[in-house]
Amino acid sequence: MASEERIRATYWLHCPPSDASREAEELCLEQTVEVPGELVKEGWIRDHIVGRIERCRQYQGFFEVEVSFSPDITACTLTGLLNVLYGNISLKKGIYLSALSLPGSFVSSFQGPRFGAHGVRDILGVHGRPLLAAPLKPMGKSPQELGALCYELACGGIDLIKDDHGITDQSFSPFRERVKECIAAVRRAEEATGRRVLYFPCVNSDFEDMERHIRWAVRQGVGGLLISPFITGLAFMKYLAASRFAGVPLMAHPALTGSFFQGPGQGIDQAVLLGTLMRLAGADLVIYPNFCGRFPFTGPQCLSINKALSEPLFGIKEALPVPAGGMSLENIPALRGFYGDEVVFLVGSSLFLRRASLRENASYFLSLVKKEGEGSKELRPPLTKP
Amino acid sequence: MASEERIRATYWLHCPPSDASREAEELCLEQTVEVPGELVKEGWIRDHIVGRIERCRQYQGFFEVEVSFSPDITACTLTGLLNVLYGNISLKKGIYLSALSLPGSFVSSFQGPRFGAHGVRDILGVHGRPLLAAPLKPMGKSPQELGALCYELACGGIDLIKDDHGITDQSFSPFRERVKECIAAVRRAEEATGRRVLYFPCVNSDFEDMERHIRWAVRQGVGGLLISPFITGLAFMKYLAASRFAGVPLMAHPALTGSFFQGPGQGIDQAVLLGTLMRLAGADLVIYPNFCGRFPFTGPQCLSINKALSEPLFGIKEALPVPAGGMSLENIPALRGFYGDEVVFLVGSSLFLRRASLRENASYFLSLVKKEGEGSKELRPPLTKP
Numbered sequence: 191m192a193s194e195e196r197i198r199a200t201y202w203l204h205c206p207p208s209d210a211s212r213e214a215e216e217l218c219l220e221q222t223v224e225v226p227g228e229l230v231k232e233g234w235i236r237d238h239i240v241g242r243i244e245r246c247r248q249y250q251g252f253f254e255v256e257v258s259f260s261p262d263i264t265a266c267t268l269t270g271l272l273n274v275l276y277g278n279i280s281l282k283k284g285i286y287l288s289a290l291s292l293p294g295s296f297v298s299s300f301q302g303p304r305f306g307a308h309g310v311r312d313i314l315g316v317h318g319r320p321l322l323a324a325p326l327k328p329m330g331k332s333p334q335e336l337g338a339l340c341y342e343l344a345c346g347g348i349d350l351i352k353d354d355h356g357i358t359d360q361s362f363s364p365f366r367e368r369v370k371e372c373i374a375a376v377r378r379a380e381e382a383t384g385r386r387v388l389y390f391p392c393v394n395s396d397f398e399d400m401e402r403h404i405r406w407a408v409r410q411g412v413g414g415l416l417i418s419p420f421i422t423g424l425a426f427m428k429y430l431a432a433s434r435f436a437g438v439p440l441m442a443h444p445a446l447t448g449s450f451f452q453g454p455g456q457g458i459d460q461a462v463l464l465g466t467l468m469r470l471a472g473a474d475l476v477i478y479p480n481f482c483g484r485f486p487f488t489g490p491q492c493l494s495i496n497k498a499l500s501e502p503l504f505g506i507k508e509a510l511p512v513p514a515g516g517m518s519l520e521n522i523p524a525l526r527g528f529y530g531d532e533v534v535f536l537v538g539s540s541l542f543l544r545r546a547s548l549r550e551n552a553s554y555f556l557s558l559v560k561k562e563g564e565g566s567k568e569l570r571p572p573l574t575k576p
Numbered sequence: 577m578a579s580e581e582r583i584r585a586t587y588w589l590h591c592p593p594s595d596a597s598r599e600a601e602e603l604c605l606e607q608t609v610e611v612p613g614e615l616v617k618e619g620w621i622r623d624h625i626v627g628r629i630e631r632c633r634q635y636q637g638f639f640e641v642e643v644s645f646s647p648d649i650t651a652c653t654l655t656g657l658l659n660v661l662y663g664n665i666s667l668k669k670g671i672y673l674s675a676l677s678l679p680g681s682f683v684s685s686f687q688g689p690r691f692g693a694h695g696v697r698d699i700l701g702v703h704g705r706p707l708l709a710a711p712l713k714p715m716g717k718s719p720q721e722l723g724a725l726c727y728e729l730a731c732g733g734i735d736l737i738k739d740d741h742g743i744t745d746q747s748f749s750p751f752r753e754r755v756k757e758c759i760a761a762v763r764r765a766e767e768a769t770g771r772r773v774l775y776f777p778c779v780n781s782d783f784e785d786m787e788r789h790i791r792w793a794v795r796q797g798v799g800g801l802l803i804s805p806f807i808t809g810l811a812f813m814k815y816l817a818a819s820r821f822a823g824v825p826l827m828a829h830p831a832l833t834g835s836f837f838q839g840p841g842q843g844i845d846q847a848v849l850l851g852t853l854m855r856l857a858g859a860d861l862v863i864y865p866n867f868c869g870r871f872p873f874t875g876p877q878c879l880s881i882n883k884a885l886s887e888p889l890f891g892i893k894e895a896l897p898v899p900a901g902g903m904s905l906e907n908i909p910a911l912r913g914f915y916g917d918e919v920v921f922l923v924g925s926s927l928f929l930r931r932a933s934l935r936e937n938a939s940y941f942l943s944l945v946k947k948e949g950e951g952s953k954e955l956r957p958p959l960t961k962p
Contacts, residue, residue, distance in 0.1 A: 191672045204821075206660055208837060221742075222714075222715055222742065223711055223713065223714030223715050223716065224711070224714065224740050224742065224924065224925075225714045225924070225925050225928065226734075226794055226925055226929065228724070228929075229714065229925070229928060229929070230714060234716065235714060235715075235716035235717070236938070237717035238716065239714070239747075262747055262748065263715060263742070265744050265745060265746045265781070266744075267744070267748075267781055267782040268782055269744075269780050269781055269782070269804075269807045269808055270742075270744055270781075271833075272778065272807050272832060273741070273807050273831050273832070274742065274802065276832060277690070277741070277742070277804065277807065277832050278831060278834075278901075279832030280831070280832050280833065280835050281830060281833070281834035281837070281871045281872075281901070282834065282870075282871060282872065283838065283866050283872050296666075296673030304757065317910075325610070327608070327609065327610055327611055328608075328609030328611045328614075328615065328621060328625070329608055329621075329625050329649060330609065330620065330621035330624065330625035331621070354609075354610050355659070355663070355812045356608065356610065356656075356659055356660065356663070357651070357889055358651050358653070358655075358656055359647060359651045359653075360648055360651045361648055361651075362648065383668065390860045394656070394659065394813060395653055395655055395811075396653040396654055396655055396811045396815065397657075397809075397811045397814065397815035397817070398815060399653075399813055399850050400811075418655075418659065418663065421658050421659050421663065421785075421811075422655055422809055422811060423657045423808055423809015423810075423811065423812055424809075425781075425783045425786075425807075425808060425809065425811055426783055426812070428782060428783065429782065429783035429784055432784070444667060445658075445663030445664060445666070446658060446659070446662060446663050446666050446668070447661050447666065448664075448665070448666030448667035448668065448842075449835040449836050449842060449844075450835045451667070452669065452835070452838070452842050456835060457835045457837050479667050480955050484668075485667045485668060486667075486668065486669050515667070521779050526893055533619050538610065538611070539610075539612055539615070539805070541613070542630050543614075543615070543617060567890075
């Protein structure tokens with residue numbers, strides 16, 4: 191198989207120089223055959239199944255090793271890819287997956303986002319500016335109360351309204367009641383303003399209920415679905431994105447992914463996990479922790495995710511980046527300067543805290559992205575509280 | 577609601593003493609309402625939805641905070657529990673989930689393992705000694721070759737034979753062909769020896785195929801199913817454990833969980849994740865990295881998992897611990913001394929490397945657990961290679 195038709199994963203190995211080549215070789219075995227090298231010295235399994243060290247170079251304090259894998263060993267599945275990339279070695283120490291390059295022959299087995307960035311914009315009829323998103327919160331409000339918030343946000347000019355990802359199907363906010371209220375609120379607002387709004391209910395649930403909830407919600411006319419793929423299973427989102435019954439945009443939430451991003455000593459690079467893998471798994475929109483918010487991502491980390499969501503990937507559609515988590519209205523002009531227009535700004539508490547009505551706050555938010563140059567371009571101190 | 581009817585999670589916060597109470601309060605908000613405290617100062621949401629600090633004490637360098645949550649906010653789902661325990665705060669730094677205590681009212685929504693430790697032993701008719709497990713490997717062997725290995729292992733005395741967890745439905749080892757070969761091998765061996773053997777095919781796959789594979793495999797008569805819940809989604813295993821169509825024991829593999837276990841500075845305690853959560857999600861057998869193998873778990877970490885798999889949990893059946901990952905035959909007597917009899921020893925490479933036939937090696941393995949006191953009780957240097 192031509193080398194360019196292989197999956198290429200770059201790892202950082204934190205080990206003494208004398209151990210580097212042995213550690214790299216053991217990684218190639220651990221992620222594939224799971225036997226010592228002496229049991230696969232030569233032959234088809236050694237040549238075709240065992241990972242291959244393509245390149246190894248030393249940096250200060252660690253080694254960067256590029257390993258290639260045959261796509262065949264993943265059975266061209268997302269689950270197979272996850273396992274080959276980081277299944278067993280996640281359990282070791284000092285191995286970081288820093289980059290991933292997938293060959294066209296592998297990617298062609300995936301559909302990726304059904305709508306993608308352009309598709310979502312086409313549904314909304316909004317181009318040339320950042321999209322605006324806002325959450326319905328806090329958990330504990332009744333479906334009627336959340337529906338009322340939804341109406342105000344929609345009238346004010348928010349494009350995408352999502353449930354907080356912890357709001358699921360609780361006794362105090364049953365899924366169906368909430369979805370009905372919010373769809374009705376969005377319809378009323380659309381009639382009043384003539385502007386399209388998409389409501390994304392949170393569909394996270396145990397398996398027994400999730401598909402049933404989704405089928406019902408899509409029939410009711412939800413604008414999209416919010417899902418936390420590392421809570422429900424990443425492969426389930428891929429299944430939704432390719433299914434007939436869930437033909438609406440999917441917004442992915444990063445809950446439970448944080449332990450992978452604790453630094454370059456161990457884990458998976460945020461651009462690989464929240465960028466490439468989320469996109470491959472069919473997310474049309476990917477929420478991640480914005481820098482200068484209450485989570486410790488940096489600006490360059492955020493841009494690396496955006497790049498992975500939009501760079502050419504063998505015909506897989508681009509996904510929209512959704513920085514969130516302590517986004518402040520004050521920072522929107524500066525953030526627009528930083529991110530450009532191909533982004534969704536998800537603002538929560540800052541919308542609810544501003545001293546005007548929620549509808550006025552939403553309108554103000556819209557005004558910030560409608561007029562180039564309005565507002566301070568300087569980043570203000572972050573919102574550090576939830 | 578009575579305090580004992582709440583979910584109790586213990587976190588270690590790594591922060592300066594002056595920040596501790598603010599950090600604890602923000603955790604309670606972040607995991608529930610996701611708004612600053614000033615938006616939920618009082619009332620039903622503050623009392624019922626926001627997490628409650630039950631206890632906070634300082635240790636050297638960190639704070640131990642016990643937080644309680646109302647089970648209602650999880651909608652009594654596994655996905656809801658995962659999200660409340662560690663969804664958003666996984667994305668922060670310096671927060672470690674060290675312990676979990678669940679109330680009976682919450683646990684009663686879960687079935688847990690269908691068979692449990694006793695059920696698996698009853699199927700096998702083996703009591704009073706550790707069970708023996710072995711993998712079929714390496715990836716790349718044909719279904720016929722794997723079937724032949726399966727026969728030898730079964731004749732030699734292995735109780736539970738599983739696919740390596742990377743072997744799924746590859747072109748070089750199609751799932752159905754492999755399952756047919758291995759079931760036939762097990763049947764022949766059972767007839768020859770009169771001893772029951774269970775074969776666990778690896779069912780990891782993308783959603784489109786997984787349930788179909790499982791339904792088919794169970795109809796063919798597999799002894800159990802091997803699944804990596806953090807690859808496929810933990811809730812999917814729970815669904816299987818409660819389903820009508822997958823009425824065989826489930827063996828859970830820890831692939832992709834390692835980033836949670838990088839130390840007490842961040843992540844989730846192994847006894848919570850591989851113990852309580854795997855058991856709650858219905859694993860009858862839980863594989864984890866043995867100490868003195870090639871993964872960095874310690875002996876006390878392993879025992880903490882065993883405890884979580886077997887301690888009383890409101891009628892939820894006990895699950896069997898399966899230490900694995902560089903288990904050496906030489907160490908089996910000592911490991912039996914360490915773990916006792918309520919354990920499954922999963923030995924891979926050491927069985928394949930010993931200089932005798934595979935069947936003889938399996939018989940030797942069985943002899944080590946049949947006779948009390950045989951072999952050295954001293955732990956030998958670990959097998960560090962895959």
